[in-house]
Amino acid sequence: LDINLKEIAQRLNLELVGDGSVEISGIANLIDASATELTFLFSVGYKKHLETTSAAAVILRREDADGCAIPAIISPQPRLSWGHVAALFDREPVPDGNIHPSAVIHQAAKLSENVTIGANAVIESGAEIGPDSAIGPGCVVGQQVIVGKNCRINANVTLYHHIQLGDRVIVHAGAVIGADGFGFEFDGATGTLVKISQIYSVIIGNDVEIGAGTTIDRGALNDTLIGDGVKLDNQVQIGHGTQVGANTAISGCTAIAGSTKIGSYCLIGGAVGIIDNIEIADQVEITAKSLVSQSITEKGRYSSGTGLMQSKDWKRNIVVFKKLDKLLRRVRGLEAKIR
């Protein structure tokens, strides 16, 4: 890409301050940026690095621009501008619109125009791939799967039978969509766990991104639903029949059990656990590694867990934690005596 700062400002429709003729070769953070790279000031706390950065230019808020010694683009939301600029410098290979000859495509599968199918991918009977979508190498697309238009399914993804994906869905490598939910019932007569067939499906909306190694199970008594604009990080687990509301973002390694309803515009941290059969309201934020063991009916920020401490201190404290109930009663007893 051959672009100068002025052209970037024009593309973003933002104000340029300083020399716009500098050629921009890429983007980088404030500390590592080289003399031909554009950088960003996201928060005032990093302003000290702006004084020493080698960057060619910076995107920052007007209120942070005072005293800036390098050319700048003024943005009301530098992180959003970052999103717009980064795409210009992305080296990610573009799908070539070819069906690789090593791919195994069932004659009863339907491929729309400009579909890319990678090497050794497998497309099974009745599957439909929408226009401009790309299926990566090594993917397995099961029977009757529907993939919308302009989707990007990366390598080695598995889509089980009858799954549906909307438009502009990105799925990262190794994700598995539509495996059986975890459903068993104990049969006292045989002393074994009887499998409950998971006969429903997974329906994924438009503009969803699904991380590497993430698993979304098919439903048992209703479909698992992932709303429009949902973003799932890597190694997330979504149980059978669970619903995730539109534009909710869920960070890595979070485990969500079955039949739970999560609202829209939630921000769920990494390594969170959410139990089954509860409801979480819209705009709920859950901090990293919390356990959500009951419904949340009001928006807000929620947490669980204990703070990190040195292990030797922690051991003393958890001994007391195990007797907290008794400690409370001892305090009550004292209060009664000295009332």
Added chain:
Amino acid sequence: LDINLKEIAQRLNLELVGDGSVEISGIANLIDASATELTFLFSVGYKKHLETTSAAAVILRREDADGCAIPAIISPQPRLSWGHVAALFDREPVPDGNIHPSAVIHQAAKLSENVTIGANAVIESGAEIGPDSAIGPGCVVGQQVIVGKNCRINANVTLYHHIQLGDRVIVHAGAVIGADGFGFEFDGATGTLVKISQIYSVIIGNDVEIGAGTTIDRGALNDTLIGDGVKLDNQVQIGHGTQVGANTAISGCTAIAGSTKIGSYCLIGGAVGIIDNIEIADQVEITAKSLVSQSITEKGRYSSGTGLMQSKDWKRNIVVFKKLDKLLRRVRGLEAKIR
């Protein structure tokens, strides 16, 4: 499937109440069921939905059947009946008994009768696949692996060399069985971690189900053992040399370290952590996201963690948690003074 309610009752050997001639097209939950679907009442708490359901019929317990306005099948254990009925409506493709021509099968591999091998699967030297078993597309079955009869290995599964699976084992997509356990020893002379070869294997019993993305490591000084009837959900991790007793069920994202022995008929919740070299008795239940940091010698239900709360309250409480030991001593001091 073309079946009416009376035929379903007969297959389940259960009592029918009301009109058995209604054609059943599928199953669904109480709220979503349509006029041709069968539903279930699992607990009395949902009985209000029975009054408004559009379902054609319901399976419920005798004590919940009073006043039921739709045809019903009486079951002592509706969830178990659900397991039996759901299988009737499963659209999961049945293995076709074919070896796909794109599969790469070593000449020294042994395939029994009626084995299905999916497209682009790889079966290495010395592997044995039992009768009626199916290996999904993109799977890699390593050297000397033994797969029993009537197993179902879904797409993109990796079985490392020398692994053994019993009969009727289901493995979901992306699972990895037999990777090296995590074994290193620090060598002070070089300042590096020296790898300890993981020379043992993984032995999996009969009727085991293994979830998508689950990983089970091979042993270092003894085999990793998964007992008969064990059910592992998605993204479970089983460390090297660990044993899981028969009919134990482990929910998603639970991590179990090495050389630990877990009993039979345990119910282990999601996102639980279990450390290495401990023993857990039979019939132990662990609630979601607990850490098991010592052996459990008696059956029962165990937990760890703190309850979820609003983050601002949580922050105040964890400050106190870090001083719990001191708080206890202050209470003791007060008690001494006002004795």
Added chain:
Amino acid sequence: LDINLKEIAQRLNLELVGDGSVEISGIANLIDASATELTFLFSVGYKKHLETTSAAAVILRREDADGCAIPAIISPQPRLSWGHVAALFDREPVPDGNIHPSAVIHQAAKLSENVTIGANAVIESGAEIGPDSAIGPGCVVGQQVIVGKNCRINANVTLYHHIQLGDRVIVHAGAVIGADGFGFEFDGATGTLVKISQIYSVIIGNDVEIGAGTTIDRGALNDTLIGDGVKLDNQVQIGHGTQVGANTAISGCTAIAGSTKIGSYCLIGGAVGIIDNIEIADQVEITAKSLVSQSITEKGRYSSGTGLMQSKDWKRNIVVFKKLDKLLRRVRGLEAKIR
């Protein structure tokens, strides 16, 4: 392998005590070892099992050798000797140096001498595979990826475009390196999350081992860096732009968010969570399932969480935990009154 105890002692350059002519067929733990197997005494706590072991011989420390009734090899660090001995008995198939005819290798990929490419692997344009390295069946190696020498990439691994691996790197099945980091910014104008292209890469040093199902994301404003000698267990998640220092070991299912710097020689337990944008010093140890929510500036051992207890007791205690702040104030009140 046909080797006797004396030859093993010579290979390890360690002292032999007793009859060295016994043929050793393999290694096993103290309890399970058969009469032709070599075993190990790692800690004095297991010495009682030494009296009853059926093993042919044992490797132990000099201070534990007293009264040992079987032939022994004296080692200052038996676990390290185990590492050296185990490799002798490893049945792991050795790469055969062949390019499987079913592999799909782009004409613009570069394969060095003695490279092994497994069946149905895909090597894309511009990828370079160093000498003596092996790419397993079903792997996808993206465009411009560089793999060093003597690497072992197991089955069904995905390496995204432009990733770099050093020498002697082992990657286990199903791992995904270089998927997009989780980067989005909320656009109030559209009410949606805008994707931030993740344009940097992942750079992995020498002698790194990466577990099954582990995911390492590519960076957004700088490369994700995995130092020399780092060992990552299964299902670990490394966020975009994060750095892991040399010779750090991270156990299974640990989730590390983005832009965090982890020091060298750290030992991070299983199922730990580490938030974004913090720094962890060298030689820090984190116990299993802890949440690291702030930087750690000094070496030492750190923990969070509560101890495991019976669920009924736990429920009572977490009620008090939620009021800890108030409890502290009640104790202060009492102290004020009886001063």
